[in-house]
Amino acid sequence: MDKILLIGVTGGTGGNAVKGFLEQGVSNLRAITRKIDLNRPSLSKINDAGVELVEANLDDRESLVTAFTGISAVYCHATAGDSSKADPLEVERAKRIAQVAKQANIKHFVYNSAGGADRNSGIGHIEQKYQIEQILKQAGLPTTMLRSCLFMEEFWKKYTRPSILKGSFPFSVQPNKPLHLITTKDLGRVAAYVMKHPEKYIGKEEVYSVPALGAKVEQAAAAESDIATVWQELKNTASQPLIVQNLGKIAQQNNAPVNNQTNNFNNF
Numbered sequence: 001m002d003k004i005l006l007i008g009v010t011g012g013t014g015g016n017a018v019k020g021f022l023e024q025g026v027s028n029l030r031a032i033t034r035k036i037d038l039n040r041p042s043l044s045k046i047n048d049a050g051v052e053l054v055e056a057n058l059d060d061r062e063s064l065v066t067a068f069t070g071i072s073a074v075y076c077h078a079t080a081g082d083s084s085k086a087d088p089l090e091v092e093r094a095k096r097i098a099q100v101a102k103q104a105n106i107k108h109f110v111y112n113s114a115g116g117a118d119r120n121s122g123i124g125h126i127e128q129k130y131q132i133e134q135i136l137k138q139a140g141l142p143t144t145m146l147r148s149c150l151f152m153e154e155f156w157k158k159y160t161r162p163s164i165l166k167g168s169f170p171f172s173v174q175p176n177k178p179l180h181l182i183t184t185k186d187l188g189r190v191a192a193y194v195m196k197h198p199e200k201y202i203g204k205e206e207v208y209s210v211p212a213l214g215a216k217v218e219q220a221a222a223a224e225s226d227i228a229t230v231w232q233e234l235k236n237t238a239s240q241p242l243i244v245q246n247l248g249k250i251a252q253q254n255n256a257p258v259n260n261q262t263n264n265f266n267n268f
Contacts, residue, residue, distance in 0.1 A: 003052065004195060005071040006031040007097065008078030008112075013153050013184040015042045017077050017112075020188020022049055026195065032056045032067050058093040061100060068104040073198075075110045075191045077184075079132070086128045094132040098139035108198045109141045110191050113205075115149040115180065133205075144194050145205040148187050149180035 004026065009018050010033045021029060030052040038044045047053055056067035058079055079097065080090035101109055117130035136143050155164055163169040173179055194201045 002070055002072035003028045003030045004073045004075060005068060006051070007058070007074065007076040008032075009075075010040075010042055010046065011078070011081065012042075012157070013151060014077045015045060016153070016184040017075075017188030017191070018046055018049065018051060020185040020190070021075075021192045023185075024189050024192035024196070026192040027051075030054055030067070030071065032058075058096065059089070061096055064096065064100045065103070068100050068106075071104060071106065073108040073110070073195050074101055074106055075112075075188075075195070077112045086125045090128055091131055091135070094135050098136050098141060101141055102139045106141060108144070108195055108202060109136060110144045110146060110194055111136060112187065112191075113145045113147045115147045117145075117147055118205075142198070142202045144198075144201045144203075146187060146191060146194070147205055148182050150182075151187075152181045152183045 004021075006014075006018065006021075006029055008014055009031050018029070018031065021027075027050060029050075031046055031054070033043060033053055033055060034057050036043065036053050036055055038047055043053065054067045056063040058064070074097075076097065078090075079093040080087040111133065113133055114126045114129040117126055117133065121127060133143075133145050154160060155169070160169065171179075190206075194206070
């Protein structure tokens with residue numbers, strides 16, 4: 001069986017995306033790393049989970065060609081390290097990956113883009129995500145762009161954790177604006193679901209965040225409608241694999257009618 005190639009998953013947040021794939025029953029995985037060093041906790045965990053590790057460098061085309069051998073689909077979590085500024089290498093690597101993927105006749109390429117990537121935000125690293133989207137499309141690849149919003153894990157990194165622990169975190173969002181969040185594991189689950197249903201999602205740009213789902217349940221609660229109806233709607237979208245246990249709590253807190261269908265929120 002051909003495998004799914006994972007790119008950019010051996011760092012801090014990428015490992016959680018791998019967990020999401022595995023929780024969706026997608027285990028035919030191969031992950032790229034510059035050097036297989038099982039003394040690295042992140043690599044050791046991925047290896048112990050049964051994911052094949054292969055040495056490849058995003059700046060080395062020949063190593064990528066080898067990594068793409070026997071691959072039918074790709075999930076690209078990142079092509080550069082975490083940074084607040086746009087890294088020009090991210091674009092060059094995307095071009096190289098797109099060329100190799102096209103040569104390997106990849107059937108589905110799922111890219112972790114960014115919410116609002118197409119809105120001319122003026123934010124360099126987000127606009128660069130849109131540039132990469134165009135590179136992948138222009139290469140003629142069958143793509144799905146997952147335009148996720150802010151990862152929850154961003155609030156527990158070395159440079160954000162101190163303020164969080166002090167109880168105050170300065171952030172460039174207006175106080176009356178909702179902050180759309182998602183975990184990287186949830187995004188992995190979404191990516192796995194999308195790959196299991198390529199006929200529905202190839203050629204699409206999908207935006208994912210927990211509030212988008214929570215809003216549906218809150219609206220149903222306010223209208224005193226049956227949560228089971230909302231659940232059926234969610235089941236028909238790629239949002240299904242998200243961890244949405246909190247949605248049942250939202251419904252109960254708003255005294256919305258809840259029947260046994262609500263238990264399905266916990267059964268992913």
